[in-house]
Amino acid sequence: MTTFSEILSSKRKAKRISLERAARDLLIKKELLEALESANWVKLPEPTIVRGFIQNYASYLGLDAQHTLALYRREFDEKKYPPKTTVFEKPKKLLLTPKRIVNFASALAILIFIIYLVIQYSSILESPKLQVTTPPDDFTTQVSNIVISGQTEKEATVSINGEFAPVDSDGNFSYQLALKDGQNIIEIIAAKRLSPKSKVTKIVRLSH
Structure with a gap:
């Protein structure tokens, strides 16, 4: 048949x-x-x-x-002979070629640069840190001259009651201020370009 x-x-x-x-x-x-x-x-x-x-x-x-x-x-x-299931091709292995390495390195460099710019921009818009170590808060003294010292960022400038106080490379500052009798309100201001200012107020009393 x-x-x-x-x-x-x-x-x-x-x-x-x-x-x-x-x-x-x-x-x-x-x-x-x-x-x-x-x-x-x-x-x-x-x-x-x-x-x-x-x-x-x-x-x-x-x-x-x-x-x-x-x-x-x-x-x-x-x-x-049941219906055959579709067999998907295995994904091809990623081959590292010189061109791909260069492209990856370029993309990584651009990403790092963008992150750097973001960090720098954020630091510019952030108020500089300001810490006044002396004198303590609500301080009374019998000495007519007092030393005001503290620390800020090295890029910042410091003024004490409108007078410039030098800042060293580590951000430390020190300034001698003459007191008047009675209560003295001392304003310490740290400023950095394009950033908001930081201010600390101290009250010192001169008593004879």
């Missing part, structure tokens, strides 16, 4: 049609046509697609498409 696959193969050969030509005319891979003609079911896609191939191939060869499908179903148990 002639099998389904033999019918396809013999009909094609009788028409002197090569597998390459049939594959080109039907837009079907040559390997799939070979699998149909050799009953190599494991190489075929899922049955619903195979049935479409068979109908097109049978019509192309001048065979009755429905009769050819019936022969296929008689020989091929579709339940034994």
Whole structure:
């Protein structure tokens, strides 16, 4: 008894049609046509697609498409070959090329520069730190001259009651102020370009 696959193969050969030509005319891979003609079911896609191939191939060869499908179903148990799951390609490994390394280094340098600018901009807009170590708060003394000292940022300038107090490279400052009798309100101000000022107020009493 002639099998389904033999019918396809013999009909094609009788028409002197090569597998390459049939594959080109039907837009079907040559390997799939070979699998149909050799009953190599494991190489075929899922049955619903195979049935479409068979109908097109049978019509192309001048065979009755429905009769050819019936022969296929008689020989091929579709339940034994469940639909194939799609196999996704594994992601390609990332290859480090000189161009990619240069691009990555450039992007990293730009990112670092942006972070640097943000930090610098934030520091510019931030008030300079100001710490007054002497005199203590609400201080009373009998000495008419008092030393006002403390620490700020080295980029800042310090004024005490409107008078400039020098700041060293570590941000330390010291200033001698003459007191008047009674209560003295002392304003220590640290300023930095484009930044808000920092101010500390001390009250010192001169008592004889």
